[in-house]
Amino acid sequence: QKGGVGKTTTAVNVAAALADTGHRVLVVDLDPQGNASQALGLTRGAASVDVYDVLIDGADVAEALVATRVNGVDCIPASVDLAGAEVELVALDGRETRLRDALSNAGLDEAVGGVVPGGAEASSGDLIVLIDCPPSLGLLTVNALAAADELFVPIQAEFYALDGVGQLIRTMELVGSSLNPSLQIGLVALTMVGQTNAAQSRIADEVSAYFGSRLARTQIPRDPAANAAPAIGSTVLAYAPNSAASQAYRALAQELAELPNSDDLVDTSADIKDKI
Helix, strand or coil: CCCCCCHHHHHHHHHHHHHHCCCEEEEEECCCCCHHHHHCCCCCCCCCCCHHHHHHHCCCHHHHCEECCCCCEEEECCCHHHHHHHHHHHCCCCCCCHHHHHHHHCCCCCCCCEECCCCCECEECCEEEEEECCCCCCHHHHHHHHHCCEEEEEEECCCCCCCCHHHHHHHHHHHHHHCCCCCEEEEEEEECECCCCHHHHHHHHHHHHHHHHHECCCCCECCHHHHHHHHHCCCHHHHCCCCHHHHHHHHHHHHHHCCCCHHHHHHHHHHHHHCC
C-alpha cells in the first residue's frame, strides 16, 4: 500500500530489459496516474481504447493494445477515467476478475503477471505480462492479483521497509483462497539503494530474513538517470544505457526470467506467510 517504492520505474525498465533479451512483453497499466504508459512513450489520453474500457465496458484486449517506443513491448494504457473505476467496479458482475477474464478471452491468461505496491509477474513461452498497479489494495489491485501467477514486489531500501507488506501478503492469501489459488510470491527486489553502510546492510538483512530466497540478488541503486528518463517518455535503458540503474535492471530482469515455475514456489511462499 506504500507508494514511492519504484514500482512503476521497475516495471517499465524490467519490461524493456526483458524485451532486449528476446521476450515479448505486455505492460498493463492499472495505475490511474498512467506513469507506466507515459514512461513507455505513450501520450496520456491518446488511446481510443484503454484499460478502463477493458475493465468497465468489456472492450477486447486486442483493441486496447498499443505498440510503445520500446521494441518488443506493448501496453494496455491507463487513462484519467481509471480514477473512477474503483467505484464503478463495485456494481459490476465479476468485479474482481474482469481483467483475468479479458486476458483469458484474448488467449493471454497463461502469460500474466504484474507489479503491485509491493508486486506480480508470470510468463508463458517468450511472452511476459507485467501489471503495474496503483499504490493501494482496492479492486484494481485485486483484479491484478486475481489474474497474476506471481507477485513481483519492489521494496524501497529504507527503515520501515516492510510497512504494508504484511497487509499485501494477507490480501494475497484472501485472493488466493477465493479467486486465484496458484498465486505465489515470485521475486522481491530492493530499490533506491543508496551508498552501502551499516544502516543499508541492516535493512537488507531485515528484508532477507523475511523473504529468504525470494529476495533478488540484484539491488536497484539510486540513480539520477532513472528519475530523468520518465520526464522525456523514456526508459532508463534507452536514456542512459550504461548507467548503474540500467545495468541493475538488466540483471534483475534476468533473475525474473529465470524464476522457477509457480509450483516450485509454494513452500517458500508458505514460509513467508508464517512470518506475518
